[in-house]
Amino acid sequence: TRFTMRHLVFLLLLSSVCFFALSEVVGNNFSKCKEFFLNTAPPDFTPPWGVSVKPICQCIWDDNDKEMYLYATLYSTTWKIPVYSAYVFRESKSIGRCDVWYFVVFPCMRPKGYGTNIGTNQAVNRDYEKSGYDKGHLYPVLHTDNHLSMLATSTLTNAAPQNPDFNRNAWLRHEEAVIEDLESCDEAAYVVTGVVPDTKTIPNKKVTVSKYYWRATCCLKNSQYTGKGYYGPDNNGKVEELTIKDLQNKLSGFYQIQKIEIFPSIPPLNQPAKITKTTYTCN
Template identity: 30%
Template sequence: MVHGELSRDFSRCLVFFYKSTPPQGIHATEYQPICQRYKNQYHFASMYHRQHRAPFYSAYILSPADGKRPNSTWMYEPQLVFSRASSDMKPFDSPLSQNVIESQAVLQDYKNSSYTKGHLNPSMHQKTRQDREATFTLTNIVPQRAGSNSGPWSSLEKEMLRKFKAYCEGPMYVITGAMPYEDGARWIDNRVSVPEYMWSAYCCPSYSAHLPQSVQPLFPTYAAVGRNDRESGPEIVPVNPKARASVRGYDVRKMPLDELEGILAQRMATPVSLFQGQCRE
């Protein structure tokens, strides 16, 4: 069984946040905390934006996959339809209830949309098959251009795994999210909000005491922002004109945690803190 548990907070899945503290400064009433539960275990947490029918972020503990990416059945969240519905996240039925369609994103939204289903919590950052299967819910998905999803953003996810394996000596807490447009939302068929940028940050409070000098700035925290729109300006993430055509305009810019928090604070018009105490013990 797949479960997604809704409440007013993350009290049942705080383990996925550093020092059991979710990001601070994200208070919009449209956001719905979801503790993502699968086969009687919590696997990660998502902050879902009801009006945008997409998650704002997913938080998880990175653990390298012990197998391949599963061919999983996509799920939806019954409790986004009715607050007292079963907590079991269910496979999409055919035909779908209109109540489901109105409450959240559905597979039809992505069909012929020119967007891929972009995981915020990527399946290959999860250890067991059950962990990976739990990521295949549309409450963990945003519309992402293929050039980003399979290009620079995929490279960033792989690089994060390498850093974890080489230098992290304890849990690595990750928060990955989607940044909306500053001048108003963009939509798939006036239903699902398309992000202008992807963003991600990690917190590794326990790491090797013998870091190479070139790696020292990357611990205990580091962050990145990736373009999801080729037409966006270069202010946040510059474009590399020498990149191959298929990925040009989907660049990823790496940066210190406080720089990402500053960008998010500007977009959300409120101070943002992703990790308690900047992830310093």
């Protein structure tokens, strides 16, 4: 019952400074968390043949015992890493970081998945022990603007094995630069951050290593929708900036799929004048 689940969460909290991050697998769509996508439209992504994916609405219990959805993730149960996480970037604030990592013990609304076989479809903490890889956030703590969002990023459905040097240097500097760029937006920005899998796994032979990390952003700037794409490491171990269109072309090759459209839907036209007169350039 829900009472039993909340009791379990409470007992776990007694031994942790952090709250317990939860997630909800939402069937074949993101019906409960579409607000984290531009114009409520998730990326147009068809996984390669034989690769299973699950849409997840990442959520956490708030102070009023309500489920609060904070971002969305498309997770591969085949690769055991996320394909992408989508979130809304607002003004960045200095949020204290909590490094207690959680996996999906049960969804927000249902107890399905809780038990000894929890690692069948997803990574668990022990998979990363002595692996030589960092747990690389897709939705990073740096881009959160409140304590609950920070907590909710620390789930293994929002992380992939990442080269420590790249994670702590080039990719970190990139995340900081994105903050500076998006803080000049007229309003909140939409961000999708993804992982391209490598052909190898970490030593447990189960969790796929990330070969590339990528990010796409879109927001209003000077009453015009503008977007940027990024991926890394490139041939020089850096993060390369490129157009959304060029990023999508690269990702099609990386994933070996026909196409991927990160922002598939233009903003609606029945909005205030400053939006109806904009030019959509996030592709």
